[in-house]
Amino acid sequence: MTFCFYFRKEIMKTSLKSVAKSNLDPSDETVEVISITHWTDSLFSFQLKRPKSFRFKSGEFVLIGLRDTTETLILRAYSIASPSWDDALLFYSISVKDGPLTSILSKINPGDRVILKRKPTGTLVLDALRRGKRLFLFATGTGIAPFASIIRDPMIYENFDHIILTHTCRMKRDLAFGELVLELRKKDILLRDLDIKKLKYFPTLTREKFVNTGRITSLISSGQFFRDAGIGDFSYATDKAMVCGSMEFNKEMASILKGKGMKEGSISSPGDFVLERAFVG
Numbered sequence: 001m002t003f004c005f006y007f008r009k010e011i012m013k014t015s016l017k018s019v020a021k022s023n024l025d026p027s028d029e030t031v032e033v034i035s036i037t038h039w040t041d042s043l044f045s046f047q048l049k050r051p052k053s054f055r056f057k058s059g060e061f062v063l064i065g066l067r068d069t070t071e072t073l074i075l076r077a078y079s080i081a082s083p084s085w086d087d088a089l090l091f092y093s094i095s096v097k098d099g100p101l102t103s104i105l106s107k108i109n110p111g112d113r114v115i116l117k118r119k120p121t122g123t124l125v126l127d128a129l130r131r132g133k134r135l136f137l138f139a140t141g142t143g144i145a146p147f148a149s150i151i152r153d154p155m156i157y158e159n160f161d162h163i164i165l166t167h168t169c170r171m172k173r174d175l176a177f178g179e180l181v182l183e184l185r186k187k188d189i190l191l192r193d194l195d196i197k198k199l200k201y202f203p204t205l206t207r208e209k210f211v212n213t214g215r216i217t218s219l220i221s222s223g224q225f226f227r228d229a230g231i232g233d234f235s236y237a238t239d240k241a242m243v244c245g246s247m248e249f250n251k252e253m254a255s256i257l258k259g260k261g262m263k264e265g266s267i268s269s270p271g272d273f274v275l276e277r278a279f280v281g
């Protein structure tokens with residue numbers, strides 16, 4: 001058992017070190033891990049040193065990766081969970097058993113290096129939305145990551161009168177990362193003169209008793225979401241929304257929002273709501 005653990009640790013060390021040695025595209029960079037936090041057996045977050053020239057918009061994702069023990073480069077999309085003004089890059093990750101990337105990534109330590117591709121992109125950005133009064137942010141699972149970035153961006157408090165963040169998870173412990181980010185906002189100097197209380201947080205759980213239980217899509221359809229949150233139904237004239245979850249969740253949310261007369265937007269053609277998948281599969 002001890003040997004097995006030691007052996008796996010050595011493989012890990014080798015694969016992490018090998019990243020720095022391998023020939024990378026000149027536009028890529030290996031960056032240092034500053035910290036890693038394990039929230040549950042299958043959820044962790046980590047901070048990377050932000051290269052000085054690395055720019056992104058709050059809500060975008062980027063490719064990050066490692067080389068495995070066979071030197072194969074494994075890259076995956078990751079939403080940046082820190083705001084665009086921050087010195088560090090924060091990520092929030094699932095740990096998939098036998099997942100090519102996360103089975104290695106979940107074992108990184110401060111001082112290790114990971115690959116950061118240099119072209120952040122994505123549709124969960126304010127530029128893809130028309131102006132409005134209420135901004136809804138709908139997340140399931142690790143889909144909270146882009147919103148962790150957006151809710152620390154002064155722009156949303158300047159541009160909207162009300163912000164409603166919903167996060168649907170299975171268990172209470174899965175909400176911890178999102179709750180921490182909500183707390184972090186209170187110390188953000190850039191948000192100091194803004195009314196961050198205009199953000200209403202609506203967590204809901206599907207596998208444990210809680211103040212709100214059930215899938216947010218069901219709670220919206222039944223009207224319970226609006227009653228429990230103390231807000232009015234969607235209005236295409238004033239509401240804008242961002243959605244980040246599984247393919248199935250995004251589809252359901254798109255259908256609900258379209259049913260209210262809202263139009264999907266993109267950066268080239270801003271609209272009333274935008275979608276991003278939290279993962280493929």
Ligand SMILES: Cc1cc2nc3c(=O)[nH]c(=O)nc-3n(C[C@H](O)[C@H](O)[C@H](O)COP(=O)(O)OP(=O)(O)OC[C@H]3O[C@@H](n4cnc5c(N)ncnc54)[C@H](O)[C@@H]3O)c2cc1C
Pocket residue numbers: 061076077078079080092093094095096098099100101102103141142145146276277278279280281
């Ligand atoms: C635009 C975009 C942004 C993403 N941002 C994040 C992020 O911020 N955090 C994050 O953890 N992942 C994110 N992902 C998913 C990520 O790219 C990887 O799939 C994930 O890290 C697992 O990698 P893997 O190589 O270990 O397993 P993979 O082979 O990539 O995945 C194995 C299986 O695990 C499941 N899975 C993968 N990711 C998730 C997830 N996040 N939640 C639930 N089930 C999942 C899927 O069923 C998938 O088929 C994002 C994906 C996309 C497309």
